[in-house]
Amino acid sequence: MKNNKFKSLRSAIIAILIFTLSLGGGLQAHAQVQKVPTAGIAINGKIVDGINPIIINGKYYLPFVQLSKILGYNNIKYEQGTGTYQITDGSTTVRMTMGGTRAKKSNEYINIEPPKWSNNTAFVSMNAAGALFNVYIYFKQENGSVQIQKPARKYVVQRGDTLWTISRAHHTTVQELKAANNLSTNLILIGQVLNIPGREKTHELEPIREKEPVPNDHHTKLKNQRQGVLNQAKKYIGAGYKFGATLADAPKLFDCSSFTQLVFQQNGITIPRVSRDQASKGTYVKELKAGDLMFFTNSDLYSDGRIGHVGIYMGDGSMIHASSSKGVSITENVLNNPYWGKNYLFSKRVIQ
Missing domain, CATH: 3.30.457.10 (Copper amine oxidase-like, N-terminal domain)
Structure with a gap:
């Protein structure tokens, strides 16, 4: 009898502990x-x-x-x-x-x-x-x-941070981070406010080295497929822009990467949802062809140098893309454009 009562009590305690743990992120009883x-x-x-x-x-x-x-x-x-x-x-x-x-x-x-x-x-x-x-x-x-x-x-140091983890998250170096804050040692404290190095010191270039293949279910010549992507993209010229747009918002609203994802999908090519993930696909190229993806940082939104925009190269120096200012539109001579030229990072080829 005593053993049964003990087992029942133990089971009840375990159940309470499991329930309590399942409320991860809930407020503690003494929290004010x-x-x-x-x-x-x-x-x-x-x-x-x-x-x-x-x-x-x-x-x-x-x-x-x-x-x-x-x-x-x-x-x-x-x-x-x-x-x-x-x-x-x-x-x-x-x-x-x-x-x-x-x-x-x-x-x-x-x-x-x-x-x-x-x-x-x-x-x-x-x-x-x-x-x-x-x-x-x-x-x-x-x-x-x-x-x-x-x-x-500025960045507030979190528990577990080091200068290396902070520099990695902001796509800069420990040396640049120390220089921006006049630090002579690697010692930092939780809650300490650090200056983030200037825009010219932060660039996300890691995806250049990534060469993940892209599923391609279209059975046409590559030249025809590139043209098909451009033809499809042009159909959406004039559509509006919405941050974080979903495919359910199409064809009236896009963000830069939902636009490229849909256009490529309609031509048998599967690429991820967001621009940073799209940049990890395909092959890095210097000499661009129609249908290549162009990646840019956005210094108006991010100070960590991350990829903030993607567009489709058209083969004549122009890019078709969904921009926050103009929606789906064409920017001519894009790399000589005062804004896009200075924010350009690299391009990847996914039609191959």
């Missing part, structure tokens, strides 16, 4: 949560929306989904089984698990403060949001607003 009045949220000094922060144990947290949309990450998915959010703005896919201390941006891992649940809403700290979105966020006490510097020129 304080509601904050609706705050204006400003990007580079301009109020763009309102947001409802909370304070947990003295630290400001922001609702994750609302913040994602404000920053242009409109494609948001939630995996109930793992408690994982996956979001994209069309450039980068970000994965974050509730209660986790590491998140993933494309194929790179970053350290973050654990996201929390409160009232069935996911919240992230301002420091974690800065690391996830490549922005610098702080609360301005004078007027009760949330201020966002986009792209970030």
Whole structure:
């Protein structure tokens, strides 16, 4: 009898522990949560929306989904089984698990403060949001607003960070990071605010070395297939732009990579959803042919030098693409264009 009671008690304790662990990211019983009045949220000094922060144990947290949309990450998915959010703005896919201390941006891992649940809403700290979105966020006490510097020129050191992991995430070097902050040693502290090296010191070039093959189900000559991609792309000229657009938004709305993905798909070629992942496919080329993918950074959105845009080379010096300013359009003489020329990174050939 005693053994049965002991087994029942042990089973009950184990069940409680499993249930507690399944609530990863939930608030601890002793956590003090304080509601904050609706705050204006400003990007580079301009109020763009309102947001409802909370304070947990003295630290400001922001609702994750609302913040994602404000920053242009409109494609948001939630995996109930793992408690994982996956979001994209069309450039980068970000994965974050509730209660986790590491998140993933494309194929790179970053350290973050654990996201929390409160009232069935996911919240992230301002420091974690800065690391996830490549922005610098702080609360301005004078007027009760949330201020966002986009792209970030500063980075708040997270638990587990080293100068190497920070430099890797921002596509620069330890030497450049130390120089930008007048550091004589590799010692950094949690919460320390670092300056991010200037744009000319940050470039994401890793995908040049990647040569993953691209599935091609079209049974036509390569020349005809390249022309087919261009012909299909031209059909969408005039369509609008939406950050994180899905294929369900087509053909009225695209972002740069949903446009290239759909056009290639319609010609039997399967490429990934976001521009950073598309850049890992195919072969790096210097002499371009029609149908090659051209990749650019976007210094207006990202300070980490990441791939921020993709377009399709047309064979005559021009590029057809979905840009945030003009939607689907053609840019002539693209590499001599004052904006696109200075932001060009490299090109990859996937039709081969």
